[in-house]
Amino acid sequence: MRADRLISILLLLQNRGKLTTKELAYELEVNPRTIHRDMDALSSAGFPVIADRGTSGGWRLLESYKTNLTGLKGEEIKSLFLLPSVQLLKDLGISEDWFAAREKLLASLPASSHGKAQDVWDRIHIDTSSWRQSPEKVTAxxxxxxxxxxxxxxxxxxxxxxxxxxxxxxxxxxxxxxxxxxxxxxxxxxxxxxxxxxxxxxxxxxxxxxxxxxxxxxxxxxxxxxxxxxxxLPAYQVEAELSSSILSRIRFTGRFVQQIQIEDPLPNGWIPASFCFDTEEEAAQYILGFGRQIRIVSPKRLKDIIYTSAKSLVEMLENDS
The missing domain is CATH 2.30.30 (SH3 type barrels.)
Structure with missing residues (x-):
């Protein structure tokens, strides 16, 4: 809504001092022409918006002006109480400070808003860690x-x-x-x-x-x-056909796959698919793991590599038996 955007512009200028049209457009996710129209609207409404020209120019408010449009809406309160990654806060050494600041912010809000904050904590939790990856040690x-x-x-x-x-x-x-x-x-x-x-x-x-x-x-x-x-990133494209039996898990096993595009089934029941890998070796390892459930259409060289790998595996198993 335009009214919300105009308020956001006033608060951004009050908090940051001076911003260019490009910076305001980036912050508010609009184009520069929209910012110029908004500035005209603010000036017409009597807000002291000043345009400084030149290489160090930008938009600013008259130094003595302070807006009182700081009342928080319900959704804004919820956004402030979303818990960021606890691990990242610990990495930065500010986890205790963050929780203390959260309690102070909560205490400054009307009692009617406390339940909204608690709702956020009880319903949304953000965890940026992966399931198996160990945290990297950063010495410095x-x-x-x-x-x-x-x-x-x-x-x-x-x-x-x-x-x-x-x-x-x-x-x-x-x-x-x-x-x-x-x-x-x-x-x-x-x-x-x-x-x-x-x-x-x-x-x-x-x-x-x-x-x-x-x-x-x-x-x-x-x-x-x-x-x-x-x-x-390097890209190695593979065209293939999939057995319907692996369709439900094909997207969850792609440790090396950048992208998978799946088409409608062919009359014979096989499903066309396009894969994108970093390297030929990664493509061979991935597809070989599905055995007879993936048919390679192209490139032909990949067929030969997988055939040679499978043959070597069979020979090794026969020699071990």
Whole structure:
């Protein structure tokens, strides 16, 4: 609703001081033209919205203005009391602070709102951990956290995915949790890099200071980095036909599968499907595990690889008997 969006704009400007049209559009998930129309509406209604021009420009409120539109709605109260991942809070060392802040926030609300908060705790719980994955140990996590607030460059020793060890001086910009895995975002020269925090073997603060980029937005940088990573992943496409007997479990066994697309059954009862794997080897291991319940249509080379693997397995079993 537009009225809610106008209130959100006022609160964003009051809390953050100055925001560009692009930043407001990103926060409110609308296009920049909508923001310009909203600003015209706020100005016409008498709100002191000021547009600063130039490279460091943006929208702001007159310094003396404070809005009183801070009453919380029922759904807003519920959203504030959603419990984030307890493990991630512990990683950051703020779990006790978070629970204390929650109790203070609850105490500040009218008694009629207390039940809404309790409803959230009783009905919704967020757990970002996986079923089998063990939490990664991040040796330098304490210094990584501290470095983000000091605007001092950090000298790190890290291990690449291929096992090669390197060292580098970086400008700390942010920490991001993906599921239960932490990533460290840092500036290197004129570039922004992403490091898996568990691969940073050691870190040491330097006395060299730096200035954070004025337009740096951690969420936007992570989104862009994630998309680039996904697009860079290798893709090995397989066309196959499935037995109906495995249809109910085919989506839950794909440790290596990026994507599965299933079509309508053929007249002979077999079901066409498209698989996408990272590598040929992973495709062979996955499909071989289903035995005679998956027929490979293409590529032909994969058929030969699976045939050779199955033949070798049979020979080994015969020799062991």
């Amino acid at each position: 996590f304490t210094i990584l956290k501290e470095s983000l607030w000091q605007n001092k460059k950090l000298h790190i020793h890290y291990e690449r995915a291929d096992g090669e060890r390197r060292e580098r001086t970086v400008s700390p910009l942010g920490l991001v949790a993906k599921s239960s895995t932490w990533y460290f975002i840092a500036g290197v020269d004129q570039d922004i890099r992403t490091y898996r925090a568990s691969r940073i073997l050691s870190a040491q603060l330097t006395e060299q200071t730096f200035e954070r980029p004025a337009d740096f937005n951690l969420a936007a940088v992570w989104e862009q980095s994630s998309q680039q990573f996904i697009q860079s």
